[in-house]
Amino acid sequence: MKYARNIEQAQDILQESFLIIYTTINKYKGTGSFEGWMKRIVINQSISSFKKEIKFNVMVNEERLESVEVDSDFINKVPLDVILAKIQELPDRYRLVFNLYEMDNYSHKEISEMLSISEGTSKSNLHRAKNILKKRLKKWHLTTKKNSYGK
Numbered sequence: 001m002k003y004a005r006n007i008e009q010a011q012d013i014l015q016e017s018f019l020i021i022y023t024t025i026n027k028y029k030g031t032g033s034f035e036g037w038m039k040r041i042v043i044n045q046s047i048s049s050f051k052k053e054i055k056f057n058v059m060v061n062e063e064r065l066e067s068v069e070v071d072s073d074f075i076n077k078v079p080l081d082v083i084l085a086k087i088q089e090l091p092d093r094y095r096l097v098f099n100l101y102e103m104d105n106y107s108h109k110e111i112s113e114m115l116s117i118s119e120g121t122s123k124s125n126l127h128r129a130k131n132i133l134k135k136r137l138k139k140w141h142l143t144t145k146k147n148s149y150g151k
Contacts, residue, residue, distance in 0.1 A: 002084075002099045003046035005092060013049055017042040043104065047114055050096055078137055086136045094129035101126050 004010035020041050028037050087095060096115070100106045101122070106114070108122040115122070 001088065002103060003043070003050075003096060009049070013046050014042070016049075017045040020045065043100075044114075047096070050092060051115070078141065082140060083133075083137070086133055086140065089136065090129050090132060094125050094132065097122055097125040098129040098133075 001007070001010045004013055017038075021038055024041075028034065087098065090098060097111055100111050100114070101108065108119045108126075111117075111122040112119045117125075
């Protein structure tokens with residue numbers, strides 16, 4: 001789900017991935033983990049799905065990119081399911097770069113190669129994803145706080 005817009009798309013990606021795994025299992029050489037090999041196929045299938053739909057045309061002024069600071073005490077108070085839901089709501093290109101970088105530990109160089117974008121665009125998309133998440137989590141927190149006080 002972390003790379004898909006919705007459950008139907010996730011199911012399609014997973015089904016296509018399992019077909020690829022089944023038909024290419026003879027290419028697995030036994031080096032490295034089988035799980036890692038399968039994960040790479042699923043990620044590649046997810047990226048292929050997005051490449052068909054998304055055009056990455058973000059212009060980047062890297063001098064304007066600043067780190068997005070998030071208070072760890074605040075994040076620790078937000079339930080994991082809320083964080084995951086807010087990540088899921090990100091625009092496709094931001095969610096894809098965010099997940100590849102933050103959750104799967106790919107470098108901007110690797111992401112740029114996988115998505116056929118520049119490293120600067122990868123950095124910009126990650127920065128924008130973090131800003132959007134920060135705003136949405138703060139809004140969720142304020143709404144939850146307001147509702148808990150009955151106002």
